[in-house]
Amino acid sequence: MDDTSIEFTLTDGSSDYWSFIIENHLPEALERVAGLLKEAVRDQNGCIVTPTVTPRKVRFKGQQKAAYRFVFCVTDQLEATTEDVVRHRCHNRRCINPDHLEIGSKEDNKRDDWEVLANGLDFGLL
Template sequence: MRAPQLFIVREGFQGWYEDVLANHPEEAQQLVARILADTTADEHGCLVTPTTQPRKVRFRGGQDRAYRFVFCVTTGLAATRDQIVRHRCHDRRCVNPRHLELGDRLDNLRDERERRANGVDYAML
């Protein structure tokens, strides 16, 4: 009797980001540069996309929000579906890598509660 074969199940997003980071890093960096060049800087240092909602990008058969793509490519992390790319500035159209950090849904909920209670401290960015 053969031993059962074990395998690792990856989420679609994580596998896509792993492929992008391992096999297409230069192309991904070029797309990030184009995304950042197509923004407007505001008074708080946010690099805001010219859209009404968070911008989406397509790359190598996958699609994701621009801020998540920028974060993953600039940090080299293949974020899972459960990991949230959080905006320290609380502007979902912002793609400034310095304003983005990884967390989970609970972190995101705490951020939102704190923002509603205290506002945004732009000096902390």
């Protein structure tokens, strides 16, 4: 068992933060996303991986967020709540490719982990 599920249990503020960013600072936020994607490296699975050991963090407008969550919420202009978890369909926690991310519940996330444990990861599904 790896520690994937731990990272997903983020409590990084309410949807108020995201609506504030999306309504008032979207161009700047998108620029930051572009910068993050530019720093990262695309691997053979199509993952865009940050050059960090642990999932990269981003500080923006007074709050620190996991980079993948930042990229996903800004790109999709999604006002995520604390109940929403941003999931990695590729199960690479350092991946910030918006195409590999999706929103789900904590229960979805657990089920995902079980499926990977049972069946392995199928990159054809990404």
